Amino acid sequence: MASPSSAAGAAATAAAVAQPALPTTNADKIYSDVLASFQIPRDKMRLIATHMYSEFVRGLSADGAPIRMIPSYAYAMPTSHETGVYLALDLGGTNFRVCAVTLKGKGQFDVVADKFTIPDSAKVGPGAALFDFIAGAVEQFVHTHDLSAVAASSATGELTMGFTFSFPVKQESVARGALMYWAKGFDCPDVVGQDVVDLLQVALARRAVKVRVVALVNDTVGTLVAHAYKAPATVMGCILGTGTNAAYIEQLAQVTKYRGTPTPTGTMLINTEWGAFDSEGKVLPLTQFDRELDAMSNNGKQQVFEKLISGMYLGEITRRALVHLVEAGALFGGKLSTPLQTVYAFETAYMSTIEADTSPALTAVGQVLADHLAVASTTLTDRQLVKSLVQQIGTRAARLSAVGIFALLEKMGVPESKPVVVAVDGSVWLKYPGFQDRLRAALRELMGPEKAALVSVETAHDGSGTGAALIAALVDKQH
Numbered sequence: 001m002a003s004p005s006s007a008a009g010a011a012a013t014a015a016a017v018a019q020p021a022l023p024t025t026n027a028d029k030i031y032s033d034v035l036a037s038f039q040i041p042r043d044k045m046r047l048i049a050t051h052m053y054s055e056f057v058r059g060l061s062a063d064g065a066p067i068r069m070i071p072s073y074a075y076a077m078p079t080s081h082e083t084g085v086y087l088a089l090d091l092g093g094t095n096f097r098v099c100a101v102t103l104k105g106k107g108q109f110d111v112v113a114d115k116f117t118i119p120d121s122a123k124v125g126p127g128a129a130l131f132d133f134i135a136g137a138v139e140q141f142v143h144t145h146d147l148s149a150v151a152a153s154s155a156t157g158e159l160t161m162g163f164t165f166s167f168p169v170k171q172e173s174v175a176r177g178a179l180m181y182w183a184k185g186f187d188c189p190d191v192v193g194q195d196v197v198d199l200l201q202v203a204l205a206r207r208a209v210k211v212r213v214v215a216l217v218n219d220t221v222g223t224l225v226a227h228a229y230k231a232p233a234t235v236m237g238c239i240l241g242t243g244t245n246a247a248y249i250e251q252l253a254q255v256t257k258y259r260g261t262p263t264p265t266g267t268m269l270i271n272t273e274w275g276a277f278d279s280e281g282k283v284l285p286l287t288q289f290d291r292e293l294d295a296m297s298n299n300g301k302q303q304v305f306e307k308l309i310s311g312m313y314l315g316e317i318t319r320r321a322l323v324h325l326v327e328a329g330a331l332f333g334g335k336l337s338t339p340l341q342t343v344y345a346f347e348t349a350y351m352s353t354i355e356a357d358t359s360p361a362l363t364a365v366g367q368v369l370a371d372h373l374a375v376a377s378t379t380l381t382d383r384q385l386v387k388s389l390v391q392q393i394g395t396r397a398a399r400l401s402a403v404g405i406f407a408l409l410e411k412m413g414v415p416e417s418k419p420v421v422v423a424v425d426g427s428v429w430l431k432y433p434g435f436q437d438r439l440r441a442a443l444r445e446l447m448g449p450e451k452a453a454l455v456s457v458e459t460a461h462d463g464s465g466t467g468a469a470l471i472a473a474l475v476d477k478q479h
């Protein structure tokens with residue numbers, strides 16, 4: 001510190017005081033505390049990964065463990081030579097799609113897909129309404145794409161379909177599984193405990209749609225298998241979308257809770273359901289905003305890892321942090337707005353827009369705040385603070401995703417010397433600017449650069465459609 005008596009010192013002090021930047025000291029401290037609460041340094045990432053690893057082991061050894069580690073009953077990986085036309089249904093959370101996948105061999109395939117929006121009214125309430133909606137969409141798809149001829153020319157007179165159902169099911173065979181619990185905003189209580197393939201097949205029969213559902217597939221398993229069709233070194237499929245989850249290749253001998261036949265040799269794909277990790281919040285560094293979000297969600301104390309990472313929640317965490325900062329006088333001159341106080345009014349996609357804005361005046365940030373939060377006028381400082389906050393929340397999500405991938409690679413004991421591929425899909429991975437780089441950088445922090453160089457984290461294209469079709473093809477070949 002310069003002595004106050006020196007002229008230079010006085011000038012420096014005056015200059016410092018004249019700095020416009022941050023608001024008053026108290027608000028300033030509250031802001032930096034909020035920002036810091038979202039940081040996860042490397043050692044903390046390591047600690048979380050270690051805990052996650054042991055939860056994977058626990059899930060493989062007993063039913064009902066927090067991370068479910070669900071056997072998929074999909075044993076075989078594609079050879080790249082499978083051929084034929086197969087249907088796939090993708091019920092993921094935000095979007096619902098019906099696809100026709102033409103497998104052409106040599107790892108090549110074509111997909112024709114139609115998207116449907118599931119009405120909110122069908123997402124909650126009686127399951128019959130949900131499955132009727134789905135069956136109706138399949139009926140419409142078969143009609144639109146003139147697939148009756150394909151059905152008629154098949155040995156059974158029916159089309160063969162794989163059903164990607166991205167909720168935790170207790171799988172009993174490749175084509176049977178009972179829903180354990182809903183997530184991602186769905187809540188049809190009468191479906192819990194029921195075989196979802198049965199429900200779908202019955203709904204299809206009501207409409208006389210000639211489709212046979214031969215495989216029930218989680219989107220993570222589909223992503224793994226679809227990517228392996230092109231890239232045989234694929235060992236993991238990971239989703240970063242509405243929710244988050246991953247599947248991987250496990251040695252059957254390690255699945256100690258597995259008592260089925262064939263005898264446990266070889267491998268099976270395991271759907272981890274890692275979104276449920278640490279729902280007690282033992283190692284995850286939850287902020288007050290995470291806790292608030294969890295408390296008001298329709299699945300409190302569940303899917304806590306997912307709530308820190310995925311598209312359904314990141315915007316809402318951000319909104320809660322923004323409200324806190326406004327109330328503390330650190331943003332927007334302390335003025336709240338109605339949308340700012342509305343639960344889920346701030347979408348994760350807005351974070352992408354904010355992060356993509358590199359203009360000096362942060363014009364797009366201002367636009368998002370004006371258009372979606374009714375905060376009409378903001379200072380540049382406001383916009384900078386908002387952007388940094390969003391960066392922090394997005395970065396935390398990317399780093400925690402890397403922790404999950406790292407823990408699962410460790411569980412497989414790879415990579416040793418051969419390169420491996422991790423296939424990732426979902427809108428957060430695909431559309432959030434910088435997410436991919438941050439995730440890869442965090443993996444390097446966790447594994448060291450040499451080992452990380454053997455891990456290729458790649459975008460899986462349409463895994464939840466193609467994967468289900470491929471698994472349907474593999475099942476079909478066994479008969």
Ligand code: ADP
Binds near residue numbers: 241312425
């Ligand atoms: P699903 O997981 O249902 O199969 P997606 O992978 O498309 O579907 O993920 C949808 C989620 O992605 C939504 O929660 C949404 O908030 C989020 N999302 C959509 N667009 C963007 C975007 N541009 N940036 C970040 N997240 C997005």
Ligand code: MG
Binds near residue numbers: 092464
């Ligand atoms: Mg999806």
